[in-house]
Amino acid sequence: MTGARISIATLRAATAPQEIVIAGVSLTADASGVLFLDSERLLIVADLHLEKGSSYARRRVLLPPFDTAATLGHLARAIARYNPARVIALGDSFHDRAAAERMGDQDRASLRALQAGRDWIWIAGNHDPLPPAALGGTAQDEIRIGALTFRHEPRAGACYGEIAGHLHPVARVVTASGSLRRRCFASxxxxxxxxxxxxxxxxxxxxxxxxxxxxxxxAPQAHVLGRQRVYAIAHAQCHAD
Amino acid sequence: MRKRKTQAPRALLPPLFADWFAARGWTPRNHQLELLAHAQAGESTLLVAPTGAGKTLAGFLPSLVELAAQAAAPRNAPGGPGLHTLYISPLKALAVDVARNLELPAAEMNLHLRIETRTGDTSASKRQRQRRDPPQILLTTPEQLALLLASPDSQFLFATLRRVVLDELHAMVTSKRGDLLALDLARLRTIAPGMSATGLSATVRDHDELRRYLVAQDGSGSQMAALVTAPPGAAADLSMLDTRERLPWSGHGAAHAIGEIYEQIKHATTALVFVNTRAQAEGIFQQLWRINDDNLPIALHHGSLDASQRRRVEEAMAQGLLRAVVCTSTLDLGIDWGAVDLVINIGAPKGASRLAQRIGRANHRLDEPSRAILVPSNRFEVLECRAAIDAANEGAQDTPPARRGALDVLCQHILGMACAAPFSAHALHAEISSAEPYSALDRASFDAALDFVATGGYALRTYDRFAKIRQNSEGLWRISNPAVAQAYRMNVGTIVEADMLKVRLVQGRASKAAASGPTYTGPLRRGGRVLGEIEEYFLETLAPGDTFLFGGEILALQGIVENEALVSRARGDTPKVPSYAGGKFPLSTYLAARVRALLSNPKLWKSLPAQVAEWLELQRARSVLPGAGDLLVETFPRGGRNYLVAYPFEGRLAHQTLGMLLTRRMERLGLMPMGFVANEYALAIWSVADVGARLRNGLVSLDGLFAQDMLGDDLEEWLEESALMKRTFRQCAVISGLIERRFPGKEKSGRQVTISTDLIYDVLRRHQPDHILLRAAREDAAVGLLDLARLAQMLARVQGHIVHKDLARISPLAVPVMLEIGREPVYGEAQDEILAEAAAMLVAEASGSVGP
Known part of the structure; x- marks a missing residue:
């Protein structure tokens, strides 16, 4: 283990609000896992996988059927925090093609409430190539805003200004105090x-x-989701599983 | 009317058998005849006998006598004679061994019996034949029995059953396997009401618990099997290694005594060297070979090694080819080695009964004393060894108390019963509550389990159309689809190891440099030999390039691909020692009390090595000795930190839980705790605030700090995030069948397919905190990884009896636990602090204040 002593001041610096700059555009990385672009009042969220639980249930793996409610609840809190004018759901919003039909009435109502008063864009994902028309919002394969391109599946090779989902990145962080595996932005x-x-x-x-x-x-830096905020962590400090 | 004698009726040993005994120069032993008499009277019986007392023959004698009589009588029933006796062993190898031993008398007496085993290794065609045309005696394991009972053939297969023999019963009843076996026993009683059960057991603390386990319960607790006890064997010759070396303060390596252990092995015919963890087994084995100038055949045996390798060691042992085997509890039970004349127990014995079991592995002849040497690996263990030797000499026992049947096992069993045949909920509940561990199961809990099996048991009733079991028109529950039975068969059993990864040997490639740079670990070459399996969470502590001991070799981790850890042979002789915890036992409460008594009474120290007695004298002079009924808490400053050391003697698990809860409470009181370590005897917490001064000034009270209410809200709050709780939940999720441990034909990709139970746990806790699986996990946590039950007892015991000693410097007694700092993982509310620390490294690196 490295014996480096870390001062309180350094710790403070590391716990300042988290900005991620992509293609020169500064976005706020939220501990819930959403990005917010202040200038556009745009909130981006990836891979909601709604109704994943009931998708397993079809194969008689009876996971607790509360995942859609839990996911929408987290999203509602993020939306309340930023009050975006527009929301981009970056694909794989629904776990399978029949997911929207299985959604319960209460969950539908929650989703409708989130969409009220703002633009809502469903980007197509591999799990949901045709986002449901019945649930409000507009469907698109990808969308370009200024220097940024929003699509579900990242393109191979360098791709300046792309914001994508699909891969579900997590980082395993190991320090002298222990090890954690958490979701992260990779940039x-x-x-x-x-x-x-x-x-x-x-x-x-x-x-x-x-x-x-x-x-x-x-190698990309990991912006790891903590309980209250996001922490930028060097790739070298992220370990394989 | 004369009072009925409790003595057993006189047994009739048929001439054929009497002659056979005589021909071998044997006389039937009293307990063998008593057991026969009880069996002939149709009674279920518990036989308690020491190792070497002819327990197995006693268990089978009634069956052999009956089967011999059947063979002599003219047969009038059509078809085969059917299954007569079922034998259940906790170990596959033991079932095979017992079958072999049984063949001999059967052949010598010309009984013409079909005696067969059924294990995971039995071929599919043989299994199928066994179901159609069963042998008279079938030897198998609890898991195989569960599978047979869940098949539609079970009624046919077991209708003729007369007896079930449960071997090593004391070892099976202490786990979820015992719960499953109890449920299966209840089902056997339903199918074959005339059947009786015979339990074979080593001496335990409470025989009545096992006697109840063997027979149907009605809730009164008065139903008990008959009891036959064999006379105890010769007293064991027990001693503690009187080392010439300096006794270490801490650690479990016993490196100081390796030379002396080697000398003992040299002078014995065959020695079993018992250790408590696989890591210790690896370490001792390597050290022994380093000084093995005589090239003695010394082997290694533990649960992580590949099964074929373990079997080779067992065979070599049976043939008398080995001089010593270094082993973990995998050899606590079972197979009769015969030639073993010395047992060496390294480290703390942890419990009096466990020690007695291990001693019993030497010399399976009753008339000769077993010889055993205890080797403490540190000073505290000297106290524990002394207490254990005294307990063993008194014949005291401390086996754990009877368990309450686990709810996840209940769920698995209910599904199994639906796979066998449609059932009525009322009848199944009655059958299940006849099993001792479930005798207090109320109907509401049973219904909750049934609801879980059917549709998941969720408040949100959205899964009715995906039900696994449904009620038919007569109200009987049946499986909704044949695929449900298939899934059940893939998931049966109660042993959920931590996620295990295969350890596969490949060509070396990765280096430390490759792991820390921005390069990616590309595909590694596969296809080497599998060395065994290792817990995933151990590997989490390693980075590629790190070395560890496994199977007696030093290996370097290359990378992890799917469910395999790829390793290469490494050079050098200082591996990063494996700390994987497989086979760690907590110190028994009984032994802990004896250790406290020994500590507090200087008159007893004469029996301790001089250096240990001096250490305790020093403690008495510098601080105070913990009293037998007290909790001693010391505070002192050291290296700019303030330490609080408590000595509850309740085992590492309970201390870890206490540490978690205590640091939370200290946090709230503004004492700014920074971390803690726990060992079997003590707990050390360090903090920014001077806790000693606050206690002195009455600003904080110890009774308040250790108040029992920490088990309320604090516990709930901590459990939510606790990795231990999540691990416990995962086991319940697998055993109950919520998630499948394997998919037909997809075993390899299981890790990718299975959804993370941590995510399920988080969602379920928030949305249905009273769900049956959370209940199951909490009940497990009370006696399992968190040892809450024991912690609760301790907190109650010490209220008003906490002795505080504020010291200017570290006390002699505190040295061992303080030495664990830096060696054992430090606990605390690390979560986000880990991230902050890692992030700070990045900032520091960027600003050039520390090197990479």
Missing amino acids: DGERCIMPAFGAYAGGLNLRDVAFAPLFPAR
Whole structure:
């Protein structure tokens, strides 16, 4: 273990509010796993995987059917915090094509309440190539806003200004005090892979080979979700599982 | 009317058997005849006998006698004679061994019996034949029995059953396996009402608990099997290694005594060297070989090693080819080695009964005393060894008390019963409550379990259309789809190891440098030999390139691919020692009380090595000795921190839980705790605030600090985030069948398919905190990883009896636990602090204040 003593001042500096700069655009990374672009009053959330629980239930794996309510509850709190004019759901919002039909009435009502008074964009994902028309919002394959491009699946190779989901990045952080595995944003300043937001969405370690082709020049930094805030952590300090 | 004698009726040993005994120069032992008499009277019986007392033959004698009589009588029933006796062993290898031993008398007496085993290794075709045309005697394990009972053939298969023999019963009843077995026993009684049960057990603390386990209960607790006890064997020759070396203050390596242990092995024919953890087994094995100038055949045996390797060691042992085996509790039970004439127990014995079991592994002949040497690996363990030797010489026992049947096992069993045949809820509840561990199961809990099995048991009733079991038109519960039975068969059993990864040997490649740079671990070459399995959470503490001991070799971790840890052989002789905890036992409450008594009474110190007595004298002079009924708390400053050391002697698990809760409370009181470590005897907490001064000035009270209400809200709050609780929940989720541990044909990708139970736990806790699986997990936590029950007892015991000693410097007694700091993981509310620390490293690196 390194014997470096870390001063309180350094700790303070590391716990200042978390900004991520992508393609020169500064976004706020929220501990819930959403991004907020203040200038556009735009909130971005990835991989909600609504109705994942009931999707398993179809195969008689009877997971607690509260995941949609839990996910929408977390999202409602994030939306209340930022009051965005527009929300982009970055694909895989629904765990499968029939997910929207299985949603309970109460969950539908919660979703409608979140959409009220703001633009809502469903980006198509591999789990939900055709986002449901019945649930409000508009469907799009990808969307471009200024220097930023929002799509579900990241393109291979360098891709300046892309914000994507799909991979569910998590970082395993090891220090002298212990080890943690948490969801994270992965970014090299040019592009960003967002953490999955869904209550039952699993994670893929940042050290997995799947991330390598996306960051050919240099390894991404992990912006790890803490309980209250996001912590920027060097790639070298993120371990394989 | 004369009072009925409690003595057993006289048994009739048929001439064939009497002759057989005589031909071998044996006389049937009293307990063998008594057991026969009880069986002939149709009574279930518990036989308590020491190792080597002919327990197995006693258990089978009634069956052999009956089967011999059946063979002599003209057969009038059509078809085969059917299954007569079922034998259940906790170990596959033991079932195979017993079958072999049984063949001999059966053949010598010309009984023409079919005696077969059924284990995970039995071929599919043989299993199928066994179901159609069962042998007269079938030897198997609890899991295989559960599978047989869940099949539609179970009625046919077990209708002819006359007897079930449960071997090593004392070892099975203490776990969830025992719960499952009890439920299966209840089902056997339903199918074959005339059947009786025979339990074979080593001496335990309370025989009545086992006697109740064997027979149907009605809730009164008065139903008990008959009891037959064999006379105890010769007193064991027990001693503590009187080391010439300096006794370490802490640690469990016993490195100081390796030379002396080696000398003992040299002078014995065959020695079993018992240790408490796999890590210790690896360490001792390596150290012994380092000084093995005589090239003695010394082998290693523990639960992580590949099964084929373990079997090779067992066979070599049975053939007398080995001089010593370094082993963990995997060899506590079972197979008769015969030639073992010395047991060496390294480290703390943890319990009097456990020690007695291990001693019993030497010399399976009753008339000769077993020889055993205890080797304490540190000073506290000297006290524990002394207390255990005294307890063993008195014959005191401290086996754990009877368990309450686990709810997750109940859920698994209910599904199994639906797979066998449609059932009525009322009848199944009655059957289940006849099993001793479930005799207090109320109907509401049973219904909750039934609801869980059917549709998940959720308040939100959205899964009715996906039900696993449904009621038919007659109100009987049946499976909704054959796939449900298939899934049940893949998931049966109660043993959920921590996520295990296969350890596979590949060509070396990765280095430490590759792991820390921004390079990616590309695909590694696969295809090497599998060395065994290791817990995933142990590997979490390693980075690629780190070395550890496994299977007696030093290995370097190359990387983890799917469910395999790829390793290569490493050079050098200072591995990062494996700290994987497989097989750690907590110190028994009984032994802990004896250790406290020994500590508090200087008159007893004469029996201790001089250096230990001097250490205690020094403690008496510098601080105070913990009293037998007290809790001693010392406070002192050291290296700019303020320490609080408490000595509850309640075992590491209870101390860890106490540490978690105490630091929370200290946090609230503004004492700014920074971390703690726990060992079996003590707990050390360090803090920014001077706790000693606050106690002195009456600003904080110890009774308040240790008040029992910490088990209320504080506990609830902590449990929510506790990794231990999540691990406990995961086991319940697997055993209950919520998530599948394996998918047909998809075993390999299981890790990817299975959803994280941590996520399920978080969601369920918030949305349905009273769900049956959370109840199951809490009940497990009370006796399992958190040892809450024991902590609660301790807190109640010490109220008003806390002795505080404010010291200017560290006390002699505190040295061992203080030495654990830096060696054992430090606990605390680390969560976000870990992230802050890692983030600060990044900032510091960027500003150039520390090197990378």
